[in-house]
Amino acid sequence: MRGALGPGALAALLAAGALGPAPAMAHSTGPSLPDEFIQGAFAPAFVPPPPGSYELPAIKRVGAFTLRDTAGRAVDTRSVMAGKIAVVSFIYTACPDRLGCPLASQTLRDLQARLRETGLARQATLVSISFDPERDHPAQLAKYAQVYDADPALWRFLTAPSGRVLDAVLESYGQDRTPERDERGRPTGRIRHVLKVFLLDREGFVRNVYSAGFLVPELVLNDIRTVLGEP
Amino acid sequence: MRMRRTVKWLWGVALAMAIGIAAAPPALADETCQSPFLPKVTGQEDYIYVSTLGVKGVADGNDSMVTVDVNPASGRYGQIVHRAPVPGQHEAHHAGFTDDRRFLWAGGLDTSQIFIFDVASNPAQPKLVKTIKTFVKDTGGLVGPHTFYALPGRMLISALSNAKDGGGRTGLAEYTNDGKFIRTIWMPAEAVYGYDVRVNVNLNRMLTSSFAGRKNYMRPIGELLKDAEAMKQFGSSVIVWDFHARKPLQVLSIPGAPLELRWALLPNHPYAFTSTALTGQLVLIHQQPDGKWTHKNIAEIGPNIPVDISIAPDDSKIYVNSYGDGTLRVYDVTDPFEGKLIHQVKLGDQANMVSTSWDGRRVYATTSLLSQWDKPGDQWLKAFAWEDGKLVPKFTTDFNGVGRAHIMNFGSKSR
Numbered sequence: 001m002r003g004a005l006g007p008g009a010l011a012a013l014l015a016a017g018a019l020g021p022a023p024a025m026a027h028s029t030g031p032s033l034p035d036e037f038i039q040g041a042f043a044p045a046f047v048p049p050p051p052g053s054y055e056l057p058a059i060k061r062v063g064a065f066t067l068r069d070t071a072g073r074a075v076d077t078r079s080v081m082a083g084k085i086a087v088v089s090f091i092y093t094a095c096p097d098r099l100g101c102p103l104a105s106q107t108l109r110d111l112q113a114r115l116r117e118t119g120l121a122r123q124a125t126l127v128s129i130s131f132d133p134e135r136d137h138p139a140q141l142a143k144y145a146q147v148y149d150a151d152p153a154l155w156r157f158l159t160a161p162s163g164r165v166l167d168a169v170l171e172s173y174g175q176d177r178t179p180e181r182d183e184r185g186r187p188t189g190r191i192r193h194v195l196k197v198f199l200l201d202r203e204g205f206v207r208n209v210y211s212a213g214f215l216v217p218e219l220v221l222n223d224i225r226t227v228l229g230e231p
Numbered sequence: 232m233r234m235r236r237t238v239k240w241l242w243g244v245a246l247a248m249a250i251g252i253a254a255a256p257p258a259l260a261d262e263t264c265q266s267p268f269l270p271k272v273t274g275q276e277d278y279i280y281v282s283t284l285g286v287k288g289v290a291d292g293n294d295s296m297v298t299v300d301v302n303p304a305s306g307r308y309g310q311i312v313h314r315a316p317v318p319g320q321h322e323a324h325h326a327g328f329t330d331d332r333r334f335l336w337a338g339g340l341d342t343s344q345i346f347i348f349d350v351a352s353n354p355a356q357p358k359l360v361k362t363i364k365t366f367v368k369d370t371g372g373l374v375g376p377h378t379f380y381a382l383p384g385r386m387l388i389s390a391l392s393n394a395k396d397g398g399g400r401t402g403l404a405e406y407t408n409d410g411k412f413i414r415t416i417w418m419p420a421e422a423v424y425g426y427d428v429r430v431n432v433n434l435n436r437m438l439t440s441s442f443a444g445r446k447n448y449m450r451p452i453g454e455l456l457k458d459a460e461a462m463k464q465f466g467s468s469v470i471v472w473d474f475h476a477r478k479p480l481q482v483l484s485i486p487g488a489p490l491e492l493r494w495a496l497l498p499n500h501p502y503a504f505t506s507t508a509l510t511g512q513l514v515l516i517h518q519q520p521d522g523k524w525t526h527k528n529i530a531e532i533g534p535n536i537p538v539d540i541s542i543a544p545d546d547s548k549i550y551v552n553s554y555g556d557g558t559l560r561v562y563d564v565t566d567p568f569e570g571k572l573i574h575q576v577k578l579g580d581q582a583n584m585v586s587t588s589w590d591g592r593r594v595y596a597t598t599s600l601l602s603q604w605d606k607p608g609d610q611w612l613k614a615f616a617w618e619d620g621k622l623v624p625k626f627t628t629d630f631n632g633v634g635r636a637h638i639m640n641f642g643s644k645s646r
Binding site: 043044045046048049053054055057058059060174176193194196198206208209210211213214219 | 267268270330331333382383384385405407408409411413414432433434435436473475476477478498499
């Protein structure tokens with residue numbers, strides 16, 4: 001559990017994030033820029049185009065995998081998502097980068113609320129899959145789900161039974177994952193990855209991929225409506 | 232309201248850092264002009280990957296991806312440490328990373344082939360792992376894949392021409408990171424040319440610029456300049472798009488082949504820059520209070536055929552390389568409506584690409600423009616650093632033995 005966050009710590013981290021300034025670049029080895037240069041890329045100020053006014057061509061079809069849920073039960077990903085639009089995010093609960101995995105989970109929490117408000121909750125599902133099968137055992141994921149007020153009927157947290165299965169899942173989605181090592185080659189417990197959230201249609205085709213720069217709940221919601229509205 | 236506040240926090244605090252920290256290995260270094268969908272952090276770059284045009288009689292004559300060691304702490308600082316050839320000559324030109332920086336895509340403007348290099352397994356030695364030979368067929372007739380721009384899980388590619396008449400009518404293509412075709416978006420009928428493509432995620436706006444078709448860019452420049460009809464076949468527009476919808480919103484009339492596009496990087500800077508190759512203008516493209524877009528010529532670069540431009544990380548400067556007189560010019564654009572020439576460096580007989588590091592301290596330049604347009608002379612990559620308000624030469628890498636140096640992408644050992 002070294003380096004992992006319990007739900008209390010996570011909640012505190014989230015709270016701190018809500019109030020505190022941006023953290024310094026923890027790892028920069030060269031001359032560093034003030035934070036605003038790094039932040040510069042992202043501060044969205046647009047109204048997403050209306051649902052149905054654009055196309056979301058299929059990017060690829062992802063496979064079906066047998067993972068474990070927060071109760072340790074074997075779950076087929078396709079049965080979880082069958083007939084629904086799925087928003088799938090890859091996270092690990094020990095992720096110390098509050099603007100990495102916590103950002104994705106925060107966005108899914110917001111989406112959970114918006115799906116309920118807009119009456120779309122029956123037609124969509126949210127799925128968070130752990131990058132870290134060793135540490136993210138079902139009980140750990142259950143705690144994490146609780147921190148984010150996840151409604152088990154709408155938002156599932158899954159973990160892979162083995163590294164091999166995880167690799168197959170990541171390959172299928174096109175999600176990178178590199179366990180970080182320190183200068184002496186020892187694992188630090190951190191997992192480097194590009195934050196990606198995937199929108200899947202009812203047939204399991206990826207229809208959009210969001211990274212941090214474009215992970216806007218209203219935009220995702222409009223994309224869900226766009227896919228639902230297709231003839 | 233709670234959600235709105237949360238969202239504001241998430242965005243306001245440091246979304247970019249989410250990619251920066253969560254995604255990027257330490258010491259990864261970048262240049263300022265990359266896709267906002269790429270992990271981006273500051274730091275000393277270890278390598279520069281140079282897309283290099285093959286020349287008959289030089290090495291094996293093939294196009295290649297050449298690695299230059301650019302870390303001052305390295306024993307091989309400034310030297311070519313690897314060359315990854317592709318089979319044949321294709322008019323090697325631009326290249327760009329996928330969103331996870333694991334792969335570098337490079338295009339051939341002549342044959343429309345695309346070469347995908349693995350740069351993650353051994354960052355010093357990019358390895359050709361896939362070749363897309365079906366770009367023209369996949370896209371329904373696009374020719375000349377130019378800019379390779381990372382979108383999440385995809386590559387957005389701007390083309391220069393078409394298979395039907397080799398003219399300037401063209402479009403954009405999207406491929407998955409695995410190299411599978413997704414879709415083609417043709418340029419609108421009123422502005423058919425293409426060149427660069429760049430996205431501003433904060434505004435959900437995309438810009439495309441305009442150059443010329445294959446029958447112009449593959450023609451010897453001496454001949455082309457004498458052909459008055461052909462010289463009319465150059466682009467004269469920048470298109471503003473709704474990025475998410477991939478729909479054109481506005482066509483700006485900017486004559487003289489506006490080439491590279493650079494969005495300002497700070498969130499309160501809703502503007503971009505371009506330069507016009509044939510009319511020698513540095514141009515500001517900006518959003519008006521009513522939301523419409525317009526443009527203004529902000530500096531006269533002169534009849535030097537400005538080609539590549541690069542933006543400082545704080546939006547204070549634009550670097551312009553000119554092919555005609557081989558000069559790097561630096562403009563102060565602190566006031567984006569007035570470009571002021573503050574510094575210039577004579578690089579050589581000709582120059583083309585220019586790249587700035589994310590910490591704003593280092594500037595790199597290369598020579599080659601197009602196989603049929605290059606002047607005879609030395610081929611190189613030159614490095615400079617800002618010291619006491621001047622760009623001081625750091626090293627020159629001789630490319631005469633490997634080919635002609637074109638676009639640069641920064642790499643790091645730690646990936």
